[in-house]
Amino acid sequence: MKPIDRHQAPSVQAPESPARRWVLLDRDGVINQENPGSYILEPDQWIPIPGSVEAIARLRAAGIGVVILTNQSAIGRGLLDLPTLESIHLRLKRTLEKAGGEIAGIFFCPHHPDEGCECRKPNVGLIRQAEAALGCSLHGAPLVGDQLSDLQAARRAGCRPILVRTGRGNSVALKENGLEEIATYENLSEAVSAILEDTTAHPKP
Ligand SMILES: [Mg+2]
Numbered sequence: 001m002k003p004i005d006r007h008q009a010p011s012v013q014a015p016e017s018p019a020r021r022w023v024l025l026d027r028d029g030v031i032n033q034e035n036p037g038s039y040i041l042e043p044d045q046w047i048p049i050p051g052s053v054e055a056i057a058r059l060r061a062a063g064i065g066v067v068i069l070t071n072q073s074a075i076g077r078g079l080l081d082l083p084t085l086e087s088i089h090l091r092l093k094r095t096l097e098k099a100g101g102e103i104a105g106i107f108f109c110p111h112h113p114d115e116g117c118e119c120r121k122p123n124v125g126l127i128r129q130a131e132a133a134l135g136c137s138l139h140g141a142p143l144v145g146d147q148l149s150d151l152q153a154a155r156r157a158g159c160r161p162i163l164v165r166t167g168r169g170n171s172v173a174l175k176e177n178g179l180e181e182i183a184t185y186e187n188l189s190e191a192v193s194a195i196l197e198d199t200t201a202h203p204k205p
């Protein structure tokens with residue numbers, strides 16, 4: 001599978017297997033640690049959460065494709081440039097590949113929150129970009145996140161929201177937002193175990 005990103009033509013993922021299962025992951029606070037009080041601005045600051053790299057490898061071993069959807073407003077705020085973001089993602093991909101994991105694509109929103117773009121979660125633009133690039137619907141696909149905006153984007157796009165308690169996940173108030181029935185796990189490793197046990201959720205026939 002050839003990696004893709006949002007700046008490449010969406011011709012990549014030939015639908016060799018239209019019924020392929022996909023899992024969507026937020027990046028910061030789900031795969032890697034947050035940088036407290038700041039953003040991930042350099043490759044050295046990208047530090048995986050224990051168990052997350054292995055969890056992504058388990059998805060691959062099960063034949064499930066993994067896509068990352070990440071808000072990177074540090075770009076719009078002038079704190080981070082695209083080449084540096086690419087080098088951060090190179091570190092991410094190399095770390096995963098060493099463990100037997102693989103990422104089909106990383107879709108990011110580079111905008112400042114004030115820009116009112118369509119791609120910043122909780123909007124669904126990143127999910128739609130992924131669907132266009134993959135050539136398939138992501139309806140029903142699990143989307144694992146640590147913030148309310150991840151869960152809301154999943155809801156709006158028809159994906160299956162899953163909350164992890166890593167990153168900012170402990171401060172998400174599900175009940176106050178009408179989301180009390182959302183599946184919640186301690187970390188990505190536990191969430192992936194649950195996804196792998198559920199053989200019926202996605203895709204739907
Ligand atoms: Mg996050």
Ligand SMILES: [Zn+2]
Nearest residue numbers: 109117119120
């Ligand atoms: Zn955006």
